[in-house]
Each structure stands twice: as structure tokens, then as C-alpha cells.
Amino acid sequence: MTVTTDSVRSALEQAPAADRVESHLHPAGSFEVSDHTAPTGREEIWRFTPLKRLKGLHADAEFMRSATSCMWNTPEGVRVEGVSGDEARALRGISGLVPNTLWAARVLAEVPSSLLIDVPADTEVAEPIVVDLDGQDVTVTEAGHVAMRFGAHSKAIVVLNHTGSSTVAAVVEIAVGDGADVSVVSIQDWADDAVHLSHHQARVGRDATYKHTAISFGGDVVRMDANVTYDGPGGSAELLGLYFADAGQHIEHRIFADHTAPRTKSHAVYKGALQGEKAHTVWVGNVLIRKIAEGIETFEENRNLVLTDGCRADSIPNLEIETGEIEGAGHASATARFDDEQLFYLQSRGISEQEAQRLVVHGFFNDLIRKVGVPSIEDRLLTTVEAELAKNVLKDSAFGSGA
Amino acid sequence: MSKLVITDLRVTVDTEDGPKEILKGVTLTINEGETHAIMGPNGSGKSTLAYSIAGHPKYTITGGTVTLDGQDVLAMSVDERARAGLFLAMQYPVEVPGVSVSNFLRTAKTAIDGEAPKLRTWVKDVNAALQQLNLDPTFGTRNVNEGFSGGEKKRHEIAQLELLDPKVAVLDETDSGLDIDALKVVSDGVNRFRAREGKGVLLITHYTRILRYIEPDFVHVFVDGKVAESGGKELADQLEAEGYDRYLKPATA
Structure with missing residues (x-):
């Protein structure tokens, strides 16, 4: 068993003189595919990911015609459908995402259609909107774009339910309107051979409440980046994660709460269990408190329970602070056996x-x-x-x- | 029948400097219906005796025997000892996050009895046990020992004693940290247990205070890993007046 907790990186970094700390939390993003290069594995944001097992998704894999069945329910008052052409193009970047990786830039540039989930302003949907994505062919490398748009003061729950065998790169963009109350759950209950690279980017409106839950059990390699920025003061984000890695599985969760507005909140709790030879989990909890973000509150926590020998859990909380005028900031990380x-x-x-x-x-x-x-x-x-x-x-x- | 016999028990713990002997030959017999108090200064090995009987993995048995009704306790796993009829009320009960008291109690009762308790009577029994120990009915929904006050932890231990109904109860400093009201509530619980047919109690304490509420049949003074003197309850009164100094001095002489 190897258990590491990288306490050096978790040290509080403050830069009173400069406005920002030089780090991977300040990427120069671009929608231009040619502005990006394929990662080598030495980059800070890729150093844990087994690139060889990604079947080229991170680099130049062809995005083929989808072999994943996609079904959903459409509660009253809500629009859920695949869109293409100009309408799909207009949805690229609705979360404020500017790609900082080749693969995300490729998804936004090359995928012809988007799945749009549109909840109009002031609409409250009690029944969860469930999108079932069932992979049929793991040899097909494919990519997808999902755009969720929640109008001001709307309330809804969206569940992305991943099952079956698939090799997929997915960008999920979430725009949460002012005062909205939104929960997005992504379940990775894949078959053993699935490869899933995903980036969930949310922009949380003024006084809005956003909950994101990542649940990962299945798959050969599952890597998810769940990021949040804020569109105005008073927004609140709760980032939850639950994962269970078996022998040989690589499950990697990265979160990034980018406090871009004052008096915003982020609260992250990720818990995982590991069992079996070469079960590997990674949790990287990035929090950036920008100069403008006075009066914010953030807390992030990762706990891992190691059930057998031969597992490895990496857990890295990473907090960068550009203003000291905050309500509170903290993190906790623990990896232990029974x-x-x-x-x-x-x-x-x-x-x-x-x-x-x-x-x-x-x-x-x-x-x-x-x-x-x-x-x-x-x-x-x-x-x-x-x-x-x-x-x-x-x-x-x-x-x-x-x- | 319930008879706990401890014979020449020797126990070590691993320290940085190698194994250290804590119990140096303890011999003690608790017959059914008897309450024995073990009193002694800090560091004399009282708690080690309690945890060794229960089977805590930290302690290594290097000699001696412990039997319950003739069965070899030391050969049993921790849970087998409990199912054989031993109960340890701990000085520092352990938090188990996410596991509710009611789930814990039902799981333990099912394990001890070998079958799930009948739902209707069980709920009634649990509520009665909690109430008698001044624990709120919502106590069952809380996580085991998590956020409990010191007094709540001890009352929860005694509620378990009454519900699990062992043959022999070992109470490790159950009185420590309790105010006088909580001490009475806890003592009442122990006395209710003692009043049942054929129960044995081994009451480990640093202070004589609890012996005003739970009257022992025998008192043993525990010094440096073994019983230094045994007597009736009058021995406790003597300790109250004189302290442990009399036993400590010869040890260094």
C-alpha cells in the first residue's frame, strides 16, 4: 500500500505584493485547437493520469460517430434535446469555459451537436431530469458536449447516468442563472473497460445555489474535472464526490473552485474507498481566492478509506489566496485504513x-x-x-x- | 451459571524499547452474583486487565489463563468473547461515524443472540433502557459516540449493558468524569443489571466514590500489575482514608 498526502502543496500560498501567484490555476485558455499541444504526462494537471490508457482521447483520437445510446425524460416546462449547427455553436462556452486542454478545445471545435438541457427562468422542476448514457462499443472513441442552462430563479435536478462500455471525452457546461437552485449529479457506473475523460464547468449566478455530485464506481480510467466560477456575489457551490476504486482502476477527481466574485461560498466533500491490487484514486482540490473575492468562505475535504493492500490514494488540497479579506478558508485530507x-x-x-x-x-x-x-x-x-x-x-x- | 476465573495472567505491550510487562500474574475469581471492585493508582495496570479480558489486539498475553464457565476466553476472538457473555464498558468509548445508535444496538443484539430481536419488543426495550438512563428518545438517531458528552458516552455504555445482558460485565472507570447526578443514574443501571440472576461484575475504579452507590462484595487493591491486597468493602473505606501510599512505598523499597 502506498498512501501519500502532499502537504507541501497544501501550504497556504500568499502573494501580498503581486495580484496573483504563478500556477496551473491561471492557464491561458483558448478555443483555437492549434493553440494547444497534447500533454506528455509531466504537466502538473496530467501528472497522475495514465495517458497510455486514454486511447488517445487526450491527444489525437478520432472523434467517431457515437456508439452510446442516449435517452432522457423531459419534465413539463423543460427543453431537452440534441441541437446542431449554429444553435450548438452558440452553446459552446456558455459556462465561461475557455479550454485549457487540447482535448476540451477539440470537443468544442469538432463535435457537431450538443445536448441542450434548458430550464427557463422561474421554472421549478420537481422530477429529476435523467439522461441515461449507455455505451455500446468501447472501441469507438467519441466525444460529446452537454449544455445545461438554468434561468434565473429556476430550480431543477439533472442526473447524467453513465453505464456500459465507452471511450468518451465529454465537456459539460452548466450556466446557473441568478437566484437559481440547481443540482447536477454525474454517475460513472461504467463497465470495467470504459475510458471517460470529462470536464464539468459551471458558472454560478448571483445568489444562486449549485450542487455538483460526482459518483464514480466503474470504468478502467475515469477522470473528471469539476470546476466552478461565479458570475456575481452571493453564489454558493457544494461539490460532492463519492468513489470506489477496485483492482486496476484509475479514478481521478479534480475540483476547482475559482472564487471570481465577493461573498461567494464553496464547500467540497469527496470520499473514496479503495480495494484490490493497483486500485488508484486521485483527488486534487484546487481553490483560488481572487483579489476581488472578499468575504468568501471555502472549505474542502477529502477522505479515503483503504480496504486492502496494493492500493494507492493521492490527495492534494491546493489553496491559493490573493486576498486575506475572507470569512474563512480551510481544508482537510485524510487517507487511512480501517x-x-x-x-x-x-x-x-x-x-x-x-x-x-x-x-x-x-x-x-x-x-x-x-x-x-x-x-x-x-x-x-x-x-x-x-x-x-x-x-x-x-x-x-x-x-x-x-x- | 457465570464464573470468570483469571489465573496468573501476564500481559505485555509493545513499546519503542521493546515489550513491557504490565500485568505480572493476576489471579482473580468472580463467581456468579458477585461484584468485585478493583482499585489502584494510575498506571497500575487496571485498564490493561479490562482490555486484555476483552481481547484488545494491543495487548499480548504471555502467560496465564482466563476462563468463563470453563471456556478458554483467551482462545476466542473479540466478538466471540462478547457472544460468550463478556461485556466491557469502556472508559473512552469510540466514535463510529455514520453508524446510528439504533442500528448499532440492533446489530449487536442480533450478533449476541444469534437472531434478530422481535421488532416490537425490541423498540420498547431500547426506549425503556434509554429513558432509564436519562437519554432522549432521539438518541437512537445519533451516530455512535459522535459528539456525545462524557456523561452521554458512559450512560450509552450502561444502556448497552442492560440491553445486551452479558454474564459478566467489566466496567472500566465508568465513574470517571461523571458529576454526581450522572454517577447515580449510571450506578442505578449497574445495580439493575446486578439484580438479575447470576451476573458477575468487575468494577475498575480509581476512586471510592462510585462504591457508595454500587456496593462491592470484594475489593482488590491493584498495584504494579497484580493484586496487592484483597478484602471486603471495608478495604475501600481504608483506601478512602489512607490512599495508595502504603502500597506504593514498599514497591520502591
């Missing part, structure tokens, strides 16, 4: 070792699962955690209890 004292306490009440481990893992995720706020997904997550446990913890202990 707590022997917890197991002893439970076992001393007659509970078997494997049942005690099961309780602890469920307990580890429970608080987070309750925050998702979509009952059908919460139930599904409890079942999925149980299924993941059955692969290793519950199986192993059946042999180990007599030792």
Missing part, C-alpha cells in the same frame, strides 16, 4: 469482524450519501456500496476470521 479502535469497539459488542467492517464502510459514506438529495440515487448508492463490499471485504473476512 480504524482498529472502531473495529474493536464494534467487535466487543459481539459483532463479527466482517460485519464491523461493513458497518464502518457504510458509516464512512452515509453522511455523504444523505447529502445527495435525490432519494432514488441515495438508495442506489447504498446498494452499490454493499455490492462493492461483497467483492473484497466481506469475502476476505470469511477466510480471515479464524486467523
